[in-house]
Amino acid sequence: MTIPTSFDVVHSCGHTLTHDLTSRSADQRAGYVRWLSSRQCTDCWRTAHQADAASTAEWLANRRAEEQNAATAWADQFDMPPLEGPEKILAWGERTRHQLVTAAYTALVTEGTWDEADWAAFEEQVRLVTRAGWWVDQRDAQGSDLPELLDAAHDRDRPTENPFR
Numbered sequence: 001m002t003i004p005t006s007f008d009v010v011h012s013c014g015h016t017l018t019h020d021l022t023s024r025s026a027d028q029r030a031g032y033v034r035w036l037s038s039r040q041c042t043d044c045w046r047t048a049h050q051a052d053a054a055s056t057a058e059w060l061a062n063r064r065a066e067e068q069n070a071a072t073a074w075a076d077q078f079d080m081p082p083l084e085g086p087e088k089i090l091a092w093g094e095r096t097r098h099q100l101v102t103a104a105y106t107a108l109v110t111e112g113t114w115d116e117a118d119w120a121a122f123e124e125q126v127r128l129v130t131r132a133g134w135w136v137d138q139r140d141a142q143g144s145d146l147p148e149l150l151d152a153a154h155d156r157d158r159p160t161e162n163p164f165r
């Protein structure tokens with residue numbers, strides 16, 4: 001009796017595909033057929049995988065749009081100036097600024113010792129740093145570190161600080 005090289009495999013998705021297992025040695029074929037039958041057929045796997053990727057991309061795009069709306073509303077409400085820099089990072093810089101300043105408020109005022117006057121003075125410093133790239137560079141910072149980071153900001157990060165320069 002000869003071990004066959006061609007197998008009809010019923011995949012977990014219910015589709016039956018004929019697999020040529022000539023390239024497998026005779027003693028490996030049964031195990032490989034078992035493994036194949038526990039998996040979706042190639043078409044189903046690809047379809048499911050693409051759907052996953054598409055829904056992840058859509059979810060990310062939606063979340064980014066929500067964050068952008070929140071950042072824009074926040075900038076309006078607190079009179080934050082528009083950022084400056086390359087077009088492609090402006091929105092990113094605005095989202096980062098919103099998230100960092102909000103985190104700083106939580107750390108320094110809500111959970112910290114700052115009063116509203118301290119915060120108002122700090123907000124003035126925040127308004128001066130309008131270079132989008134600066135905010136993007138701080139995206140991994142903690143909110144509580146923001147005062148120190150703002151102190152370290154360079155003149156070029158505050159392009160509008162001195163209009164007579």
Ligand SMILES: [Zn+2]
Pocket residue numbers: 011013014015040041042043044045
């Ligand atoms: Zn299938």
